[in-house]
Amino acid sequence: ILNVEQSPQSLHVQEGDSTNFTCSFPSSNFYALHWYRWETAKSPEALFVMTLNGDEKKKGRISATLNTKEGYSYLYIKGSQPEDSATYLCAFHTGTASKLTFGTGTRLQVTL
Amino acid sequence: GAGVSQSPSNKVTEKGKDVELRCDPISGHTALYWYRQSLGQGLEFLIYFQGNSAPDKSGLPSDRFSAERTGGSVSTLTIQRTQQEDSAVYLCASSPPGGVNQPQHFGDGTRLSIL
Numbered sequence A: 001i002l003n004v005e006q007s008p009q010s011l012h013v014q015e016g017d018s019t020n021f022t023c024s025f026p027s028s029n030f031y032a033l034h035w036y037r038w039e040t041a042k043s044p045e046a047l048f049v050m051t052l053n054g055d056e057k058k059k060g061r062i063s064a065t066l067n068t069k070e071g072y073s074y075l076y077i078k079g080s081q082p083e084d085s086a087t088y089l090c091a092f093h094t095g096t097a098s099k100l101t102f103g104t105g106t107r108l109q110v111t112l
Numbered sequence B: 001g002a003g004v005s006q007s008p009s010n011k012v013t014e015k016g017k018d019v020e021l022r023c024d025p026i027s028g029h030t031a032l033y034w035y036r037q038s039l040g041q042g043l044e045f046l047i048y049f050q051g052n053s054a055p056d057k058s059g060l061p062s063d064r065f066s067a068e069r070t071g072g073s074v075s076t077l078t079i080q081r082t083q084q085e086d087s088a089v090y091l092c093a094s095s096p097p098g099g100v101n102q103p104q105h106f107g108d109g110t111r112l113s114i115l
Helices: none
Strands: A006-007 A011-016 A018-024 A032-038 A045-050 A054-058 A063-067 A071-078 A086-093 A106-111 B006-007 B009-014 B018-026 B031-037 B046-052 B064-069 B076-080 B087-095 B110-112
Touching: A006 A086, A011 A018, A018 A106, A032 A071, A045 A054, A045 A063, A071 A086, A086 B009, B006 B087, B018 B087, B018 B110, B031 B076, B046 B064, B046 B076, B076 B087
Parallel strands: A011 A106, B009 B110
Antiparallel strands: A006 A018, A018 A071, A032 A045, A032 A086, A054 A063, A063 A071, A086 A106, B006 B018, B018 B076, B031 B046, B031 B087, B064 B076, B087 B110
8 A cells, every 4th residue: 555645634824824735655666746736616736747856846836846765745835825725635656657646635725 | 628528517316326427538648547535535546547558447446336448538437336435526537648747637527426
């Protein structure tokens, strides 16, 4: 069984705060790490796909880092806005033609 | 362009009935995945189709669940003799050629309620 752990489970911040959450995964047989944002009543939307140790990706105010040797990835949101409220999911591949194993997500709520 | 399309968007049925859920992936996407999210749970992998290869069925919870993908495009997930624990949101996703480097594109899901 492959465990993907995300923390915290939920997070409540105020508009303008910067925040980050963690995704932990087994460091062996790593192929790729995905981050998705899932807003209520919508479908999950891909944020990043990361494959290389030390990789850093950025999309607007959101960025992510990857450490495959120790098995973790961080997602950062700078200057949170109410529209950032969503569940953030990470998932990883263990092979070139394998399924994605998802974590249970971090639920972020940003209030004014 | 058109995204992943799922139908129906909602389905309410009685325990013991069979249901069919449909997924129309993005044109040209070779990989297709089915997931479900039960209340309070994370995304649970069900089945994965990649091109003409044999599907990875390792996530199907029981033999009441089956799926097929015809012509490398549309997929149908069938649940026979539905039980109340089958109530969940069923999500389909597809991804283009390129393997694990490609993000998955999700449909809006089918919300299944078993009475």
